[in-house]
Amino acid sequence: MMRRLASLPGGRVGKWVVLALWAALLIPVLMLAGRLGDVEENDNSAWLPGNAESTEVVARAENFQRADTVPAIVIYDRPGGVTPDDMAEARADAEAFKGMENVAGQPQGPLKAEDGKAIQTVVQVRKDKTGWEGIGKTVDAMTEVGKENADGLGFHVTGPAGHASDSIKAFSGGGALTTITALVVVVMLLLTYRSPLLPLLPLLTVGVALATSEAVIYLLAKNAGLVVNKQTSFILTVLVFGAATDYALLLISRYREELLRHEDRHEAMAEALYRSGPAIVASAATVAVSLTLLMLATLSSTQGLGPACAVGILVGLLAMVTLMPALLVICGRWIFWPVRPAYGSAEETREGVWDRVGAAVSRRPRIVWIATSLVLGIMAIGMLGLKADGLSNKDQFTSTPQMAVGERIQSEHFPAGSGDPVVVVAGAASAERVRTALSGVPGVVGVSAPVVKDGEAIMLGELEDDPSGKNAIRTVERVRTAVHGIEGADAQVGGSTAIMLDTQEAAARDSEVIIPIVLVVVLLILALLLRAVVAPLLLMATVVLSFGAALGVSSLVFHHVFHFAGEEASFPLLTFVFLVALGIDYNIFLVTRVREVALLHGTRRGALTGLSTTGGVITSAGLVLAGTFAAMASLPLVFAAELGFAVAFGVLLDTLIVRSVLVTALTLDAGRWMWWPSRLFRQHEAAVGVAQRAGSGGVAMRI
Structure with a gap:
């Protein structure tokens, strides 16, 4: 039975059937694979489980503020001190920002720093259906306006929106990653087989496998709730290229051996698949099962990464035991040129x-x-x-993007946490007690007045430290301890810093x-x-x-x-x-x-x-x-x-x-x-x- 199955992909008729099936599949595959970016969720809050405290705060806060906005913190600076003209330009910019697509509400500011050397404006940027891409376009438009200012006045967009914009620019190197990965595969295959033609077949098969994987993952994300993001996309690319090429190397190596023993290349491929197939299938199954176990994670980004990568492994396996044998047999021995394995030749000893x-x-x-x-x-x-x-946000990049520069300047002239506060939601009857407790937490330098609506109250706490740094995370831990201890308050703590804390705790539990x-x-x-x-x-x-x-x-x-x-x-x-x-x-x-x-x-x-x-x-x-x-x-x-x-x-x-x-x-x-x-x-x-x-x-x- 196994021998018969092994003979099908490279058979005299089977090879053409396999090629025709993959060719027919490729049309819808290419249409769907290109839409994978449409279903990506790149927000930190979208990666968390629904029962995380910061996730629940997002839902409770919808009555008070838009849940689909993130702050862009605009920083102006002039080492010698900002001038009245600089303030006028910042006010004009704020008006220009207000009229931009995806900007929500009235910008806060401009606010001049106490030392007189910087200006800050906070703009709420709405997330559209494209997620990070939409935020990035808005930040780019804001940057174009800011760059028109007078010479010598620095302009930077930082905060969560600035981080999202710089992140999407970093991930835009995915095309280069695919090219570099493909070049690595070609070079290694050239060194291994010393044939200028042979690497084309594994590369073609891997390309088909990657596109098919992306199409399947798109369908799962759209219809089955699978969470995917930019991280999933770039890991999928390198994993499919690497693992599928490994399977190709094993198959080609055994096929080449069998060509020395069989005059008929169809028989040689059948024997090669029969001998190498079980190890290839067992290896792919082990990787796929291990990755699928990531579904047990509570962190949604990890939970989605596992099955997505498992799909890539299984599709790569399917392509390498069907399409690859068919292509090798169709091409014949000449594909190994200039050193073609001739029937009856002795193996190197x-x-x-x-x-x-x-x-x-x-x-x-x-x-x-x-x-x-x-x-x-x-x-x-x-x-x-x-x-x-x-x-922290600034430490996530190997270079120094605009966001990191702006964050450094902001921390020098303003409270580091301004513009990205901790969010506390509680029952309306306990609002003042919660506010008092929040005000007394070390690391919180200011608390807004509670806003009450429909039996709920919301208040914002300004952090002393960088909201994405470790000190701010420890402050949020202290805030939670303080407000959770208030009897009957039903207080919960959210915001971007709380999201980072919940992400860390979920990741530790998952490990x-x-x-x-x-x-x-x-x-x-x-x-x-x-x-x-x-x-x-x-x-x-x-x-x-x-x-x-x-x-x-x-x-x-x-x-x-x-x-x-x-x-x-x-x-x-x-x-x-x-x-x-x-x-x-x-x-x-x-x-x-x-x-x-x-x-x-x-x-x-x-x-x-x-x-x-x-x-x-x-x-x-x-x-x-x-x-x-x-x-x-x-x-x-x-x-x-x-x-x-x-x-x-x-x-x-x-x-x-x-x-x-x-x-x-x-x-x-x-x-x-x-x-x-x-x-x-x-x-x-x-x-x-x-x-x-x-x-x-x-x-x-x-x-």
Whole structure:
């Protein structure tokens, strides 16, 4: 049955059917994929669960203020002091802002700073159906007006609207990210196969897979409530390119081997799919299941990222086991030009680098795996310096955008929290008690008079510190403690700072819950695949150790080389899921080949042969995946740079050290116990018993 299925995509008729089906699918796919941006939700509040306190405040505050607006804080500055003409221009600008599309209500200000060197105006910008894009266009229009001011008067737009505008500009590099990722794939395939034509087929197939994934995700977001954002889009791009190309490398490698043994390329492809298919499917399933478990997250952005990326993995798998075989067989052997695999040609038998690595490890495998584990453990110590408690707005960029400059100038001349207050909603009867409690909280420098409507009261508290900074978050924690303690007040605290606090708490909870579940589920998948207990436990231990080492080194690099301020709260969980799932991928590719050989020749021979035969292709696959994630550094975002570096480094570590040295040494040292209690373990045990009885008989005869 499996052989018959494997023969279909590359069959004489099947290849054309597969090509026709994908070609027909491509028309609606391209129409839908381009609309993915229409369903993205990029607001921080949209990422939180509905029961988060700051989310509930948004709903309760709708009676008092528009829930679909964010403040744009306009800052003017002149080092020598602003002039009356500067104030006149700021007032004229405020009138111009009021007439702009998506500006709500009357601007607040302009207000001159006490030191006379800066002016501040707060403008409420309405979010239209395009979300960040609409805010960005409004901020751009405001900037055009401000730049017409007299020479020497600085103009900057900061606050949540300024942050949204600069963020959309940073994410606009998604097209460049796709181009860079594609170039990485092409270069790696050229180096691997030394063919100018062959890379075109995987690249074409990956492109089709990415577009199809985006179309499916669009439909899920529009009709099934899946939450997607710009972060989802760029991670999806690198993941589909990296993982799907890995599957292509494994398939092409096996197909090339089979072309040497089969004159008919259709038969060669059928055998290649039959032999490599189970490992590819198992690997993709492991990654997809691990990512799907992110649905257990309370943070909506993480909850949506998991199934979206799982869709990308599964579509990539489908394309690589249907479209890719069809294209390879249609093109024939010439696609490998200039070194075409001719039928009957002998395979290269010269000793390769992985043969030498295997020979070196096999001399003292126990010493090797103990020493390697100790080195990885030392590397993992760097995790103690991880600061995954969120980043302030200005620290989220690798460059210095307009928002960050404006925020710095604002903090020098105005209270840092002006224009972006903490929002407190309570029952009307308790309004004054809540206001008194809010006024007494350290870090709150001013409180508005309560506004009462329909039995509810709302008040705003001005923060002393940067609303996106850690000090402001601690102030919001104190505010919640103060107002929650008022009996019968039903007081809740919201605002952008409270949203950041709830995001951090949700991300911490998600890590504590999801990481153990992922470990257990992946362990069960490995146990079913290998039909053993010891091997899955050892493989999981190596992957977790590899993750710790990667995170430890990454933490040191982030803080002492790149000088980043810290990490986003969701960084450890996402890094863990990607590294564990993708790390297990390579172990599956290796161990399935080891088991295949061990069934015939024993575990020692299987370990060395498995390393020798898979070393080249797995190394190439690891380099491709690391390169695609490293391409994320092209986005001027700290989160993208950190996630890209950590996953790229972890994949290289797993590919070059953990899989080749640690797993091989453990397999050699464990021997037949690696497969306990499977049939392979019992087969070895029986073989040993036969050998012992034969040895005893031989001695008796000689006597």
